[in-house]
Amino acid sequence: MxxxxxxxxxxxxxxxxxxxxxxxxxxxxxxxxxxxxxxxxxxxxxxxxxxxxxxxxxxxxxxxxxxSSRSSKMFHGGLRYLEQLEFGLVREALHERELSLRLLAPHLVKPLPFLYPLTRRIWERPYVAAGLFLYDRMGGAKSVPGQRHVSRSGALRVAPGLKRRALIGGIRYYDTVVDDAxxxxxxxxxxxxxxxxxxxxxxxxxxxxxxxxxxxxxxxxxxxxxxxxxxxxxxxxxxxxxxxxxxxxxxxxxxxxVRASKGVHIVVPRDRIVSESAIILRTANSVLFVIPWETHWIIGTTDTDWNLDLAHPAATRKDIDYILDRVNTELVTALTHDDIEGVYAGLRPLLAGEDEGTSTLxxxxxxxxxxxxxxxxxxxxxxxxxxxxxxxxxxxxxxxxxxxxxxxxxxVPLVGADGYFALINQCEHLGQRFDLHPYRIRRLLNRYGSMFDDVLHFSDEDPSLLRPLAAAPQYLRAEIVYAVAVEGALHLEDVLARRTRIAIEYSHRGVDCAVEVAELMAPYLGWDEADAAQEVATYTARVEAEIASQRQPDDESADALRAAAPEARAEILEPVPVPD
The missing domain is CATH 3.50.50.60 (FAD/NAD(P)-binding domain)
Known part of the structure; x- marks a missing residue:
């Protein structure tokens, strides 16, 4: 086309x-x-x-x-950096969070309530409360509520999915969530x-x-x-x-x-953990986030050194077991490998320092x-x-x-921010105008902001684009067309892993809708049947390699399997080796 x-x-x-x-x-x-x-x-x-x-x-x-597409999906203020005495970093992050929440990207950056379960008597509540007080005073409670203390019973009313013996109380505070890609x-x-x-x-x-x-x-x-x-x-x-x-x-x-630190997250269905709030859990070296993500939970992250393929960091069985073991110490109903819908691994670019632990760089x-x-x-x-x-x-x-x-x-607000708050209040009327459920309109607004009608515009000539994808019904077919026609997507991977998050939100990882998505993309990129089939084959090989790598016990074996999958961008060159 x-x-x-x-x-x-x-x-x-x-x-x-x-x-x-x-x-x-x-x-x-x-x-x-x-x-x-x-x-x-x-x-x-x-x-x-x-x-x-x-x-x-x-x-x-x-x-x-x-x-930038493999983070914990938080535009966060860096509460845990207070413990490392990085006050300037926390103050700066909170200022930036507030800017995006109120002006720059309100359609993308959303307030998110958190529960911090308390597990130690006497000292932990005043210790955490002092940190959160400082956090709030630095800007953490400008447009969201400040900290609120709850008893064990109050914490369990917020998060019934937590074991009663796993906490003695809790503190509620706010941060934000964002679709990073x-x-x-x-x-x-x-x-x-x-x-x-x-x-x-x-x-x-x-x-x-x-x-x-x-x-x-x-x-x-x-x-x-x-x-x-x-x-x-x-x-x-x-x-x-x-x-x-x-x-x-x-x-x-x-x-x-720059030193690469690998962070792994798992994605599980929302009904596997009963909680109305995100949860932050302490680990031996860092923290573990349990973050609501529409009909899912994202749980992570790990923090380990990585010296292998930078383009395709691989999660291992060990990484996944670590996350499951840590979160299951807190949950009434334990998560298993069968509950996992998606897994992703990303690399943090940390400035190399003298300490060998990546969590302290x-x-x-x-x-x-x-x-x-x-x-x-x-x-x-x-x-x-x-x-x-x-x-x-x-x-x-x-x-x-x-x-x-x-x-x-x-x-300078980002495109889509202008008029967002007014449009959210008009979801009912907009739903009637476009013959879509108000839930669907709200979801489009939270992905595209005031440009949502540009997405729906493609259905003027083809009403079938208002139908959801057969194997990924959270997404309209029009969103696929928009991704390639307007948002610069060139490959199936671009659409399934970043323009949408189908690759981590569905247990089939996008394979079951790959053919339908390729057919929608083809006219805009000039693909013939052979091109579309090649895209589907390349994407399927990527998913199979990722799943296989996630069964491996160590980074080296996982990396070997993941790196063997074909590249969608066939002409990309290997990077120049870094001299010693």
Whole structure:
């Protein structure tokens, strides 16, 4: 299905936009090129674009295809970092959480009540209460309620699924929940809306140099193998766990190194745990979150060192057993492997420190000028992406030819935020207008905000798009078309794992709806029957490899199985080895 680039709708990442973006990458002079399409990269691109800079962003795979789609799904204030005395980080995170909750992304970032079960008499309640008091005073209770103490009976009324003997009382407080992949994608679309050139499946394979200056990047299309050169006054390395690999392309020694820490989560049906609130549980080294996710619970995370394939971190049987064993010490009805609908593993990009434990490495971020015209940024938390993006752009200022305005992203709502609160109050009327249940309208609003009617617009010519997917009925067929026609999805994996979360929300992991989804995508990407069949086969192989890896006892055997699955992006290159 042929489309034309529409300059009046720059936030639409259409197939035609992608073609135009490739032309612009090879023909224009940019102020800044960002390498990496995680939340920090797209946040930096938005910051640059809203300062009036000419900015491009390239991502080897898909927006949020790495760490930024595999988090605990929280835009959280970092309560546990108070115990590590990282007061500045907590204050900063709470400020950013409040901005997103109230102004920047209210359609995506939602308040979430938590129960903190108390297990120790005498000292624990005042100890935790003091921490939460500080948390609330730092900004944790601006637009959500502050802490509230409950007895054992009160805690069990909130969470009847907890064992009575597992707690002596509890404290309730608030944090937030977010679909991380959708949030990162929305940031990318917002950056594009303000003029940034966003292109996925575009891998940085080298740097352009002039004397001792970095003057741009050489990029390679991960779909076709075609290459071009992108000229820029400054390049930002926002590669996350790939920071060192991108750094190696410049043949310059970095000012810091990044260490990958693997975090694994499991997804179980909502009816397996009876609770009206999220739950936070202490572990020997960290905490375990039990987070409501529509009709599911997400439980995690682990925190272990990872030195294997960065693109496809693998969960092991040991990781899953650890989560089950810890949560089952608290639950009346124990969870089993048969209850698990989804599993995902992600890598945190931590700044390498002296301590060997990844749970104690710094969650703060660092920015460094590695060479004239090359800035690296790494570390940090998902919640503080906006601050990180602004800091990265500030570090580029000396290499830009004209005066640069200050960051204004704290006043720039993301696309879809405008009018969201009013639309939520109109769900009943909107449901009648579109002949959909108000629940369905509310769900669309919480995924697309005020752009929800753009999704439904595709049903004007094809009313069947208002039907749900046969094997994933939480999602309308129109959402699949929108993902590929407007949101830049290029492969089944992009749609099933990130534009939707079918890959973790259904026990079939997306395999049972892969054919239907491929048929919906095909006209917009020019796939014939053979192309669609290949996409289904590649995705199925990915799922089979993931499931097989999750039965393995250790990282090495799990990694070997997962890494053997075929890549959807056939022309992507292995990263340059990092020199010792």
């Amino acid at each position: 042929e489309t034309e680039f529409n300059p009046d709708r720059p936030a639409d990442l259409t197939p035609a936009y992608r073609n135009e973006a490739w032309r612009r990458l090879g023909s224009e002079q940019f102020d800044i090129v960002v390498v990496g399409g995680g939340v920090v990269g797209v946040g930096a691109a938005l910051d640059a674009a809203t300062r009036g800079l000419r900015v491009a962003l390239v991502e080897a795979r898909d927006i949020a295809s790495g760490t 959708r949030h990162s994608l929305t940031l990318a679309r917002t950056a594009s809306n303000y003029g940034a050139v966003i292109r996925t499946s575009t891998q940085a394979v080298g740097f352009l140099t002039e004397a001792d200056r970095i003057k741009g990047v050489k990029v390679r299309d991960s779909e076709t193998g075609e290459t071009t050169e992108v000229k820029a006054h400054c390049v930002i390395n926002a590669g996350g766990v790939w920071t060192d690999e991108v750094q190696a392309l410049s043949k310059q020694r970095g000012h810091f190194t 710094s969650r703060e971020h660092a920015v460094a000028v590695v060479a004239p015209g090359l800035v690296s940024i790494a570390g940090g938390k998902y919640t503080t992406y906006r601050v990180m993006g602004a800091d990265a752009i500030d570090a580029c200022i000396d290499y830009l030819p004209s005066r640069v305005a200050s960051s204004i992203t704290e006043r």
